[in-house]
Amino acid sequence: MLIYGCFLILGGKLSDYIGRKTVFLWGATIFLLTSLGAGLSHTYHALLIFRTLQGLGAALIMPSAFSIVNYYSLTRRNAAEPSGSLVPLQQQVRLQGCQSAESLPVISAGHGSF
Numbered sequence: 001m002l003i004y005g006c007f008l009i010l011g012g013k014l015s016d017y018i019g020r021k022t023v024f025l026w027g028a029t030i031f032l033l034t035s036l037g038a039g040l041s042h043t044y045h046a047l048l049i050f051r052t053l054q055g056l057g058a059a060l061i062m063p064s065a066f067s068i069v070n071y072y073s074l075t076r077r078n079a080a081e082p083s084g085s086l087v088p089l090q091q092q093v094r095l096q097g098c099q100s101a102e103s104l105p106v107i108s109a110g111h112g113s114f
Contacts, residue, residue: 027060
């Protein structure tokens with residue numbers, strides 16, 4: 001966690017200079033390989049080294065992942081969608097209506113009358 005916090009800003013800077021997709025792929029590769037190494041390690045010291053390097057991979061992944069999600073969530077197809085929403089407004093209303101209709105029998109089930 002300490003390595004993750006220390007290298008988080010560096011991951012953001014590298015994402016700006018090199019490109020978010022490149023940094024994301026490098027971070028995912030480092031994270032994948034160090035996860036495999038941590039799973040196969042037999043000593044505590046090897047596990048500690050792999051977990052430390054895993055924090056470095058996570059620090060490279062997170063800023064570029066947030067940047068990628070932010071980029072694609074702000075390019076809206078419909079002007080009626082709220083900014084930053086991944087689900088269209090009509091689907092949100094439809095899902096909220098279904099959830100409230102499903103919870104109505106549960107609310108009124110054991111209370112007699114209101």
